[in-house]
Amino acid sequence: MKWKKLGKIFDPTKFDLPGGCAEFAQSPQALVFDDFVRIYFSTRSVDKANGKYLSHVAFVDMNDALREVIGVSRHTVIGLGKLGCFDEHGIFPMNVLRHGGRVLGYTCGWSRRVSVSVDTAIGLAVSRDDGRTFERIGDGPVLAASLREPCLVGDPFVRVFGDVHHMWYIFGTGWKKFSPDAAPDRTYKIGHAVSDDGVNWVKEEGRRIIEDRLGADESQALPSVIRIGATYHMFFCYRQSHDFRTNRERSYRIGHARSDDLVDWTRNDGDPGLDVTEGDWDSDMLCYPHVFECKGKVYLLYNGNEFGRYGFGLAVLE
Amino acid sequence: MFKWKKLGKVFTPQDIEGRSWLKEFAQAPCALVFERFVRIYFSCRPQADAKGQYVSYSAYVDVDRADPTKILEVSARPILELGALGEFDEFGTYPVSVARSGGEVRAYYGGWTRCESVPFNVAIGFATSRDEGRTFTKAGNGPVLPYTPDEPFVLGGPKIRFFGDTWYLWYIAGRKWKVVDGRPEPVYKIRMASSPDGIHWSKTNRDLVESRIEEDEAQASPDVFYCNGRYHMFFCYRYSARFRGRERGYRIGYASSEDLTHWVRDDSKAGIDVSDEGWDSEMVSYPHVFELDERIYMAYLGNQVGKHGFGLARLEGTLN
Numbered sequence: 001m002k003w004k005k006l007g008k009i010f011d012p013t014k015f016d017l018p019g020g021c022a023e024f025a026q027s028p029q030a031l032v033f034d035d036f037v038r039i040y041f042s043t044r045s046v047d048k049a050n051g052k053y054l055s056h057v058a059f060v061d062m063n064d065a066l067r068e069v070i071g072v073s074r075h076t077v078i079g080l081g082k083l084g085c086f087d088e089h090g091i092f093p094m095n096v097l098r099h100g101g102r103v104l105g106y107t108c109g110w111s112r113r114v115s116v117s118v119d120t121a122i123g124l125a126v127s128r129d130d131g132r133t134f135e136r137i138g139d140g141p142v143l144a145a146s147l148r149e150p151c152l153v154g155d156p157f158v159r160v161f162g163d164v165h166h167m168w169y170i171f172g173t174g175w176k177k178f179s180p181d182a183a184p185d186r187t188y189k190i191g192h193a194v195s196d197d198g199v200n201w202v203k204e205e206g207r208r209i210i211e212d213r214l215g216a217d218e219s220q221a222l223p224s225v226i227r228i229g230a231t232y233h234m235f236f237c238y239r240q241s242h243d244f245r246t247n248r249e250r251s252y253r254i255g256h257a258r259s260d261d262l263v264d265w266t267r268n269d270g271d272p273g274l275d276v277t278e279g280d281w282d283s284d285m286l287c288y289p290h291v292f293e294c295k296g297k298v299y300l301l302y303n304g305n306e307f308g309r310y311g312f313g314l315a316v317l318e
Numbered sequence: 319m320f321k322w323k324k325l326g327k328v329f330t331p332q333d334i335e336g337r338s339w340l341k342e343f344a345q346a347p348c349a350l351v352f353e354r355f356v357r358i359y360f361s362c363r364p365q366a367d368a369k370g371q372y373v374s375y376s377a378y379v380d381v382d383r384a385d386p387t388k389i390l391e392v393s394a395r396p397i398l399e400l401g402a403l404g405e406f407d408e409f410g411t412y413p414v415s416v417a418r419s420g421g422e423v424r425a426y427y428g429g430w431t432r433c434e435s436v437p438f439n440v441a442i443g444f445a446t447s448r449d450e451g452r453t454f455t456k457a458g459n460g461p462v463l464p465y466t467p468d469e470p471f472v473l474g475g476p477k478i479r480f481f482g483d484t485w486y487l488w489y490i491a492g493r494k495w496k497v498v499d500g501r502p503e504p505v506y507k508i509r510m511a512s513s514p515d516g517i518h519w520s521k522t523n524r525d526l527v528e529s530r531i532e533e534d535e536a537q538a539s540p541d542v543f544y545c546n547g548r549y550h551m552f553f554c555y556r557y558s559a560r561f562r563g564r565e566r567g568y569r570i571g572y573a574s575s576e577d578l579t580h581w582v583r584d585d586s587k588a589g590i591d592v593s594d595e596g597w598d599s600e601m602v603s604y605p606h607v608f609e610l611d612e613r614i615y616m617a618y619l620g621n622q623v624g625k626h627g628f629g630l631a632r633l634e635g636t637l638n
Binding site for chain 1: 402403404405406408409431432433434435436439441444457458459460461462464465466467468469470471472492494495497502504517
C-alpha cells in the first residue's frame with residue numbers, strides 16, 4: 001500500500017468563514033453523503049479580551065471527487081461552551097460519525113489554565129439536521145482526566161465495530177519545563193476506551209497503545225482508524241514534546257500502526273508512509289491525519305506547515 | 319428539633335507556630351477516632367502570595383478522647399503534597415474526608431487548579447495511608463471522579479462512607495458560574511456516587527437535596543451519619559450572591575433518608591444556628607457529625623468559613 005499525494009485541496013484564507021475566522025483549517029474530518037463530502041475542520045477567531053485564539057468548528061462541502069468546493073458553512077455549527085466549562089475557549093477537533101440515524105460529534109474542548117496554558121476534555125454533541133448544526137448533550141465532558149490520565153484528554157476518534165463503540169483519543173502524561181525560561185510543554189499519548197452507548201465509556205486507564213518511536217518525550221496525537229480487509233489501520237501524528245513549532249526536524253510527522261484485534265497494535269510508520277515534500281505546502285510538517293473511505297477509495301486528509309494555518313490536503317491510497 | 323450544646327471553638331490556626339503552611343484557616347473538620355485520641359483533619363493555608371492568592375493544605379490535630387476540646391498535638395507537616403505542574407491538585411488539597419479500610423486509612427480530597435476565565439476548578443482525588451493517617455500516598459496524579467455531561471466542573475467537598483459492602487461518596491457538583499458584581503461565583507449542589515471498590519464510581523446523577531432559599535442556593539459539606547435506623551445528613555447552604563456576611567452566609571441544613579438515595583430536607587430540625595456574638599455569630603458551616611464514646615458531636619466552622627478555626631457541639635438527646 002502506498003499514499004499518492006493529491007495536493008492541498010482547501011485554503012481557508014480564500015473563503016468567508018463565520019465568526020470572524022480568517023486563518024486555520026485544522027484537523028479535517030469527513031462525513032460522506034450520497035453525492036458530496038462534508039469536511040469539518042477547526043478554524044480560529046481572536047478573543048478580543050486578550051488576543052488569544054478561540055477555535056471554532058466549520059465545514060466545507062466538496063464534490064465526491066474531492067476536487068471542487070461546493071460551499072462553506074456560514075453559520076455556527078456548534079457554539080463554544082459556557083463560562084467555566086471544558087470547551088469554553090475552543091473546539092478542536094470535532095470527530096463526526098453517523099450512528100442510529102443521527103450524526104454524532106465528539107469534540108475536543110479547550111479551556112485555559114493559569115500555570116499551564118490549557119486543559120482539554122472530550123464532549124459529545126448530536127446533530128438532528130444531518131450535520132449542519134450540533135447540540136451538546138450536557139455542559140460537561142463524556143471523557144475527562146482520571147487517575148492515570150491526569151490531563152489533556154482529547155483528540156477523539158469514534159467508530160462502532162460490531163456492537164461496541166471504540167474511542168481512540170489522547171491523554172496527557174504531564175507538563176514539563178524543558179528549560180528554566182521556557183513555557184511549560186506537554187506530552188501526550190494515544191489511549192483507547194469502549195462503550196455500549198457512546199456516552200458512558202470505560203477507559204483502558206493509562207495504557208499507551210502505541211509504542212514510542214522518539215522516546216519518552218514523543219507526543220502522539222489525533223489517532224484515526226479504518227478497517228481494510230481484515231486489518232485495522234491507525235494513522236496518527238507524532239513529534240518531539242518541545243521545540244516542535246518551527247524546527248522541522250522535531251515537528252509533526254504521520255505515524256501508522258496496524259492491528260488484527262483492536263487490542264495489540266504494531267507500529268510501522270513507513271508502510272504505508274507519507275512524508276514531507278520539499279518546497280511544497282507540506283515541506284516542514286505533516287499533522288492531524290484523518291482516514292476515510294469514499295466511493296471505494298481510501299483517502300487521507302491532513303494538515304501541512306504551520307499546523308494547518310493555510311489549509312489541508314489529501315492523499316489517496318494506491 | 320435536635321438540640322446541640324455548643325462547646326466553643328476548639329482549634330485556632332493562628333495559635334500554632336513553626337509551620338509556614340499553617341497560618342490561617344482550619345476548614346472542613348473530619349474526625350478519625352483512635353484509642354486515646356481523636357484525629358481531626360482540617361484544611362489550612364499559608365499566607366497569601368503577592369497577588370493575594372492562596373494554596374491550601376490538609377493536616378490534622380489530635381484531641382483528647384476524654385475531652386475533645388483539649389488539644390494534644392498538631393501534625394508536623396501536611397498529610398498530602400500539592401500536585402505537580404498542570405495537575406488537578408497543583409494549588410490546593412481541600413477538603414479531606416477519611417475512612418478506615420482494613421489496616422489502611424483512605425482519604426478523598428478536593429484538588430484545586432487555577433483557571434483563566436473563572437478563578438478555579440476542583441476535582442476529587444484519592445490517597446491512602448499506611449501509617450495511621452499521618453501521611454497519604456496518592457493513587458494517581460489525576461482525579462478519581464471524572465467530570466461528566468451533567469457535572470461539568472467544581473466536583474469537590476467529598477465525604478466518604480462505607481455502608482454494607484458499598485462505598486458511598488457524597489460531594490458537590492458545580493451547576494453554573496454566576497457573575498455577581500463582575501466576579502464569577504460558583505453555584506453547586508449535593509450529589510452522590512457509589513462504588514464496590516472506592517475507585518470505580520457510579521454517579522446517581524441528580525441533586526440529592528432540594529434547594530430551599532433560592533434556585534441558585536449553593537450547598538456544601540453533605541455529611542452523612544447513620545443512627546436509629548436512618549441516615550442523617552447535615553450540610554450547609556448559602557445564597558449565590560453577596561454571601562460573605564451574616565445575612566446571606568452559610569447556615570447548617572438537615573435531610574434524612576431511609577435508603578441513602580431519597581432524601582427529605584427539613585432544616586428546622588438541624589438545631590444549630592449562628593450565635594448572637596462570638597466566633598460563629600455570622601455563619602455556621604461545614605458540619606461533620608461523629609460518635610465518640612456513645613455521645614454524638616458535630617465539628618463545624620464559624621465566621622469567614624473557618625479562617626479562625628473550628629469548633630465543636632455535642633448533641634443532647636439522640637438523632638431520630
